[in-house]
Amino acid sequence: MPRQPLWVEEAATRRRMPDPVRRAAVRAVIITSLTLIQAMVAFLASLTGSWLAFPMVLSSVGSTVVATWSVLDVWVTRQVWNQRNGVVSVPSSSARRLRRERRRARRAARTAERDAARIRRRDAGRRLSRA
Numbered sequence: 001m002p003r004q005p006l007w008v009e010e011a012a013t014r015r016r017m018p019d020p021v022r023r024a025a026v027r028a029v030i031i032t033s034l035t036l037i038q039a040m041v042a043f044l045a046s047l048t049g050s051w052l053a054f055p056m057v058l059s060s061v062g063s064t065v066v067a068t069w070s071v072l073d074v075w076v077t078r079q080v081w082n083q084r085n086g087v088v089s090v091p092s093s094s095a096r097r098l099r100r101e102r103r104r105a106r107r108a109a110r111t112a113e114r115d116a117a118r119i120r121r122r123d124a125g126r127r128l129s130r131a
Helices: 019-050 053-085 095-131
Strands: none
Touching: 019 053
16 A cells, blocks of 8 residues: 655745845744743733732833834835835736836847947958058
8 A cells, every 4th residue: 555645745825035024024923922921921920919020010011012113123124125126026017017128128228239349340340451
């Protein structure tokens, strides 16, 4: 009886996040999870009446602000990356059309420059031979 594989590899349905966005997201997840743990400790310390309750509650408030900031950082980093590097092209995307037009213009300029240089070399050779 043939063995079935443990898993079947499938193509990714979503594109991988850009590195800066992924770094910000990992940072946000770590900060948020630490904030949740800290809030839980503050809550339990409050229930037990520990002296640690008040400092933990204060630091939990500060950590909540930092966690909110880190989540906003993910969003801002993603927006900045999209603005700097363009959107993911889909067939209806205007970015793709603009890139294609710019590429055509650069190619035409290079071809024209090459042709002009070729004509100059050819003319220069004729002038020297006739002089």
